[in-house]
Amino acid sequence: MIGELWNRTVVPWAVELCCAGSSVERQRAKIMPRVEGRVLEIGIGSGLNLAHYDAARVSSVVGLDPSPELLAKARPRAEAAAVPVTLLQSSAERLALDAASFDAVVATYTFCSIQELDAALAEVRRVLRPGGTLWLSEHGLAPDPGPRGWQRRLDPVWSRVGGGCHLDRDVRGYLERAGFATDALESMYLPGPRWLSWHTWGPAPLAGG
DSSP states (O other): OHHHHHHHHHHHHHHHHHHTSHHHHHHHHHHGGGOOEEEEEESOTTOTTGGGOOTTTEEEEEEEESOHHHHHHHHHHHHHOSSOEEEEEOOSSSOOSOTTOEEEEEEESOGGGOTTHHHHHHHHHHHEEEEEEEEEEEEOOOSSHHHHHHHHHHHHHHHHHTTTOOSOOOHHHHHHHTTBOOTTOEEEEOSSOTTTOEEEEEEEEBTTO
16 A cells, blocks of 8 residues: 555656656757657656657657556646547557557666566567667666676666666567667666666667568
8 A cells, every 4th residue: 555655656656757858858968859759658757758749750649658647747748749649548568559559668767667678678678660779868787897796786766666666677589589789779877866866768679670
């Protein structure tokens, strides 16, 4: 009961606060203007990406999230967006969407909290058209032993209080197993604790697409 209340009240507030920070906004600016076509955004959260879509490039956005609390925060941003936006309450692991129906999929600070990430990436691959691209900005497993050790130690507690967010997911590894090309992705530490600030971002097209 306490855990459910925490996830319904504290976690949505904390997610929006963290994802609206200046360093995260700079990450959005690196990828969002490059997105094109019909877009699926998984883990749309409170809709902070919506103001960054270029109406000259993007025809429409379908945004999904499992949290009704976060979707409620996203609705005013969806109504104010420069592109048509449809919001759906759904998990990323099972998408009630047609195969090969999107030109691009966007995921920002989403992979850390999807329970079955391999299944979600298989669904992303299914709904992308041939030649489509997954655009992402995610934190994850650090390359250096010191920060990585702290990630392993802190993750059990962090994930419990952070709505299922994991510190130590190997973003590139998951993508490559799912059949996405990672050559164009960039990675670096952003400002902040090194156990939290290793980021990977950019385009991950379907391999061989």
